Amino acid sequence: MTSQGAEHFRLTVLNPGGRDPEQQFHDLPAPGESTHPPINFHAFAACTLGAFHCKTRRAIAEETPVLERALHDLKKQGRIVAVSLKETGLHQIAQQLRDRAKLSRFMKIVAEADGCIATTSEAAEIYQRVLSKCDPTTVAFIPTPYPIADQRWNFSIRPDEQSGIFVGTREWDVPSRNHFAAVLVARQLSEVTGEPVTIINLDGHKGRRLLDELRFPKGKLRLIEKWKSYPDYLRDVAQHKIVLQLDRSHVPGQVAGDALLCRVACVGGDGAIERIAFPKTCGEGRSNTEIVSMALDLLKNADLRAAIVAESQKHALERLSFQAVRSQLGDFFARLQRMTAS
Numbered sequence: 001m002t003s004q005g006a007e008h009f010r011l012t013v014l015n016p017g018g019r020d021p022e023q024q025f026h027d028l029p030a031p032g033e034s035t036h037p038p039i040n041f042h043a044f045a046a047c048t049l050g051a052f053h054c055k056t057r058r059a060i061a062e063e064t065p066v067l068e069r070a071l072h073d074l075k076k077q078g079r080i081v082a083v084s085l086k087e088t089g090l091h092q093i094a095q096q097l098r099d100r101a102k103l104s105r106f107m108k109i110v111a112e113a114d115g116c117i118a119t120t121s122e123a124a125e126i127y128q129r130v131l132s133k134c135d136p137t138t139v140a141f142i143p144t145p146y147p148i149a150d151q152r153w154n155f156s157i158r159p160d161e162q163s164g165i166f167v168g169t170r171e172w173d174v175p176s177r178n179h180f181a182a183v184l185v186a187r188q189l190s191e192v193t194g195e196p197v198t199i200i201n202l203d204g205h206k207g208r209r210l211l212d213e214l215r216f217p218k219g220k221l222r223l224i225e226k227w228k229s230y231p232d233y234l235r236d237v238a239q240h241k242i243v244l245q246l247d248r249s250h251v252p253g254q255v256a257g258d259a260l261l262c263r264v265a266c267v268g269g270d271g272a273i274e275r276i277a278f279p280k281t282c283g284e285g286r287s288n289t290e291i292v293s294m295a296l297d298l299l300k301n302a303d304l305r306a307a308i309v310a311e312s313q314k315h316a317l318e319r320l321s322f323q324a325v326r327s328q329l330g331d332f333f334a335r336l337q338r339m340t341a342s
Contacts, residue, residue: 010062013041013045015052016056027049047323048329072112080340089251114336116140123141145326159305164195164222164241166236166240170199181288182244200225233258241298247268247271251272260316263313268282277312281294
């Protein structure tokens with residue numbers, strides 16, 4: 001691996017017992033070509049032209065480093081193994097590890113792995129505290145990449161064809177998502193600007209009844225109530241002037257990642273990608289009042305939106321592109337290999 005260099009590095013991602021289909025990424029698929037889009041943990045495999053597996057035996061056959069949630073069989077085969085929690089929002093980590101047996105298993109696996117990859121800086125801090133007596137360089141914060149540089153994944157439309165606000169969250173029952181507050185803010189912005197609002201409602205009649213109580217301006221609320229393919233979902237997002245959220249979960253940041261592919265300004269949210277790509281409009285360190293003010297300015301000012309989008313693309317190419325993250329992964333696993341060999 002070290003002799004090949006980062007440009008030839010390939011990664012196998014293993015999610016033991018997971019429901020996502022197994023995939024080989026011999027090249028970057030175009031939108032709609034692959035079973036699962038090259039995002040989230042699939043993106044780690046895709047950006048290195050590696051593989052995504054759910055069965056340990058198949059992952060071993062790849063003979064490449066493995067990122068996984070279980071490691072014993074792979075360690076026996078001499079693989080370099082980095083582990084990661086698949087769901088890394090702070091509320092998700094707390095929910096997963098509140099069970100004593102799961103916590104015990106987590107502590108043991110993290111201690112036995114060659115390293116840990118965190119898709120948020122907060123998760124990296126958790127791994128480092130678990131491994132407080134180990135070399136801190138065995139833990140890396142590496143954000144999930146997006147195919148920013150591939151024009152096939154550019155879902156942008158002309159700015160004069162965009163209108164309205166897309167609410168990026170959808171979960172009413174997760175307190176840190178602040179979805180209810182985001183919907184209220186979107187309604188307020190719609191009343192002031194006349195812009196329409198799009199909300200994802202996968203809760204059927206229950207969700208519609210909740211939204212009916214909020215009494216959006218007539219004709220200004222659009223609901224998406226069916227699951228869509230990822231490309232079709234991105235086409236919907238791209239039609240809007242801004243993506244709005246008030247999420248305080250410190251998640252990896254798919255909402256912002258989707259906005260990057262659509263070349264749309266993302267406002268609010270404190271995910272890893274929000275903080276990297278949209279530092280001037282993310283929710284980190286900002287009150288909801290400040291976020292509302294920024295959103296209002298962006299809705300009224302096309303030049304300001306264009307500047308935020310241009311800046312986000314620059315940040316993304318430097319830190320979130322497939323090429324950038326592939327280099328980070330290659331360097332990290334090369335370091336683990338040297339440490340294991342010494």
